[in-house]
Amino acid sequence: MKKLVGFIGWRGMVGSVLLDRLQKKNDFFNFRSVFFTTSQFNGKSPKVLNCVSSNLEDAYNIDYLVTLDIIVSCQGEKYTRYIYSKLKNFGWKGYWIDASSFLRMNKKSIIVLDPVNFSSIQSGINKGIKTFVGGNCTVSLMLMALGGLFSHNLIDWISVATYQSVSGSGSKSMLELLEQIGFVYKNISSYLVSSKKSILEIEKIFTCSLNRINFSEKKIKSPLLGNLIPWIDKLMDNGQTKEEWKGSVEANKILDSKKNIPIDGVCVRVPSLRCHSQAFTIKLNCDISIKEIKSLIISHNKWVKVIKNDFDSTINQLNPLKVSSTLDIPIGRIKKMNIGKKYLSAFSIGDQLLWGAAEPLRRILNILINI
Ligand SMILES: NC(=O)c1ccc[n+]([C@@H]2O[C@H](COP(=O)([O-])OP(=O)(O)OC[C@H]3O[C@@H](n4cnc5c(N)ncnc54)[C@H](OP(=O)(O)O)[C@@H]3O)[C@@H](O)[C@H]2O)c1
Known part of the structure; x- marks a missing residue:
């Protein structure tokens, strides 16, 4: 019998992009599905293939949740914090797939980004790991863009300034x-x-x-139109924001780094609607040519695209509107810096709802349904 997969948080930004991708790729054919809600209790399920119930089920109904083979939650950290331990205490043995950050650094979970860490995912499955979590959006996009340099151990450290869209x-x-x-x-x-x-x-x-405007009751606590906010998530003890902290710890966990690669910077919310952009200053371990750097970058995965360092290519191909709703990861402005021959600058963009969230979840789901 096909596995039964429960979807929670499918109405939100990440969940609706995931649903769209699953439909486009005809993935619903491969499993039975059921949809949950935390607020729309009389609502109807989206119409997809192999859906076992036309009504939305209660996302807090543990008795129902424990009957599922796989749960995909895009509901957010608060929900995972509340429900995950309850399911585990109940002895639930299914697979948990999550978009939120709550379980990412848990020793018994794997952060999924299969073009970068497929072998860790595979060995985790073999060892009986049951929890698979999508990474922080800018981290996943950075690893997709710079994977060719990371995989050849060419990066000593990275300083990054992010330009993160409001849908994030x-x-x-x-x-x-x-x-x-x-x-x-x-x-x-x-x-x-x-x-x-x-x-x-x-x-x-x-x-x-x-x-x-009085912003005290709003989710964004300040105007964003015509503005920017150099702060994302809460304050950590060392003065970083949690978003900046995630940049280093999650990237190193995904890369399974033997030696910690320092990654730090400033994360900034900007008024673009979709896609996160990042400006990197990279200290390389050795002086290699720009030609070689570009060739390593493009050979890492089929989604990364090197953009010529000229005005027309940059304005036409390296902007959030162009990249929105695509799986492309353009990287441009690649140049050696005047600081020294081992210093590289680059600018990359990716749809944070696709490679930064929904797509790694869709891909791990497709791996797990076949186990
Ligand atoms: N947004 C991103 O780019 C991104 C990227 C990576 C990871 N994440 C993580 O993924 C998780 C989900 O993020 P999200 O951005 O998808 O959250 P979201 O859009 O706020 O959706 C979360 C839930 O809010 C409820 N909701 C309330 N009002 C809604 C409305 N007007 N439209 C749609 N849903 C509404 C829905 O739950 P009910 O249907 O049950 O009411 C929905 O599932 C978070 O943990 C986030 O940190 C997000």
Whole structure:
């Protein structure tokens, strides 16, 4: 009999992208599915092949959850924190696949990114590991972009500045940014076509109208339109944000590094809707040519694309709008830095809802249903 897979959090940003990918790739043919909710208890399941119930089930119903072979949760950390230990205490032996960070650094879990760590995934399955977690979005995108350099042990350390889109913070944050756009447009639209106000007066109306909004009740605690927020997640003891901390610990866990590779930087929320971008400063272990670097990068996986370091290629191919909804990982602005011959700069973009979240989950699900 085909395995029974439960989906929790399928309505959110990551969950809906995952659902879309599973449908496009016809994956629902390979297992039976059931959909859960934490809030829409009278709602209907999405219409997919082999779905065993047309109604949404209660995501807190342990008796039902323990009957499943595989649970895929895109619901978030709070839900995993609450339900995972209860399932384990119940003696549930199924596979848990998760988009949230809660279990990533757990010794009994594997962070999945199979183009980078397929052998760790395989040996984990053989050893009886049951918990498979998608990595932090910028970490997965960085490893997809720079995998060719990591796999040849060429990286001494990385300093990274991220430019992370609002959808990385969930559906509510994306809706808030769109509300900000609508609100500001109402205030300035009449002046854009008339010459009643100077450009500086229009800029003032834009800025004042955003600054007048009370953000205390909002998910994004400050205006994001026309703005940026150099802070993502909570403060750690050493002054990093948790997002910055994840950059190093998760990357080293995925790479199964013998020696810790220092990775640090500043993570910044920007008002793009989808895709995370990253500017890297990389200290290499040796002085190798740009030609060799590019060739190692593109030979690592079929999704990474090296973009020519010229203006037209950069503006046309290295921007979030172009990359949104694709599995492409373009990397450009590759150049040696004036600091020294072992210093490299590069800029990469990826859809954080695809390679940064849903796609590694879809791929591990396809591996586990065949066990
Ligand atoms: N967003 C990313 O780029 C990203 C990347 C990597 C990892 N992650 C992690 O993945 C987990 C899920 O993130 P997410 O961004 O998908 O969260 P999300 O969009 O906030 O969705 C989470 C849940 O919120 C509920 N919800 C409430 N209002 C909603 C609305 N208007 N539209 C859709 N859903 C709504 C849904 O649950 P019910 O249907 O049960 O109400 C949904 O499953 C988090 O742990 C996050 O850290 C996210």
